[in-house]
Amino acid sequence: DQQVKQNSPSLSVQEGRISILNCDYTNSMFDYFLWYKKYPAEGPTFLISISSIKDKNEDGRFTVFLNKSAKHLSLHIVPSQPGDSAVYFCAAATGTASKLTFGTGTRLQVTL
Amino acid sequence: DGGITQSPKYLFRKEGQNVTLSCEQNLNHDAMYWYRQDPGQGLRLIYYSQIVNDFQKGDIAEGYSVSREKKESFPLTVTSAQKNPTAFYLCASSTVQFFSNQPQHFGDGTRLSIL
Numbered sequence: 001d002q003q004v005k006q007n008s009p010s011l012s013v014q015e016g017r018i019s020i021l022n023c024d025y026t027n028s029m030f031d032y033f034l035w036y037k038k039y040p041a042e043g044p045t046f047l048i049s050i051s052s053i054k055d056k057n058e059d060g061r062f063t064v065f066l067n068k069s070a071k072h073l074s075l076h077i078v079p080s081q082p083g084d085s086a087v088y089f090c091a092a093a094t095g096t097a098s099k100l101t102f103g104t105g106t107r108l109q110v111t112l
Numbered sequence: 113d114g115g116i117t118q119s120p121k122y123l124f125r126k127e128g129q130n131v132t133l134s135c136e137q138n139l140n141h142d143a144m145y146w147y148r149q150d151p152g153q154g155l156r157l158i159y160y161s162q163i164v165n166d167f168q169k170g171d172i173a174e175g176y177s178v179s180r181e182k183k184e185s186f187p188l189t190v191t192s193a194q195k196n197p198t199a200f201y202l203c204a205s206s207t208v209q210f211f212s213n214q215p216q217h218f219g220d221g222t223r224l225s226i227l
Binding site: 004006009034036041042043044045046049089091099100101102103104105 | 116118121145147152153154155156157160170200202204215216217218219220221223
């Protein structure tokens with residue numbers, strides 16, 4: 001049973017436009033969410049996180065929105081750059097438990 | 113520089129052989145993790161350890177074993193009992209108290225292939 005879902009396996013966006021990556025979860029005990037970016041043959045790198053007490057967190061070009069009632073979060077990248085082309089994973093955790101549950105990833109391609 | 117080192121980057125195994133993947137961290141993190149990534153899938157947790165000499169099974173522990181004799185090291189052994197070991201293996205570490213600004217840090221992975 002996939003507790004964290006990324007239903008779009010891929011997304012293509014023009015350079016300079018907004019990229020919106022979506023993530024849904026089913027476990028209501030999740031209260032901490034993260035986004036990771038991954039290039040081929042490398043480990044994921046942490047991008048941004050949000051706790052369930054917030055509905056928005058912003059860091060430069062990256063903003064994460066959390067809708068707890070819909071069990072949905074999204075990552076906005078504005079403006080998108082070619083270097084943003086990678087696979088993006090959504091992950092979730094419960095309380096102070098450090099164990100993460102990952103989604104299946106969305107491959108973002110930013111075109112010129 | 114602080115970080116996580118996984119070695120080797122590529123590893124080949126013959127059928128019926130056990131193989132050990134190395135993971136070392138110098139971030140002074142208490143917790144360490146092993147994940148497996150298959151094409152088109154997310155990262156799945158194999159084992160994790162929150163303290164030296166203790167570890168727990170993750171979601172797909174069958175066919176794998178780990179040890180945690182030192183804080184810095186968390187080697188993963190892929191045994192012959194693992195029927196489909198070909199995958200990309202990722203090691204991560206974190207503090208045990210999971211604060212919003214202290215996420216898991218990952219190594220660059222080891223790709224294991226069966227000959």
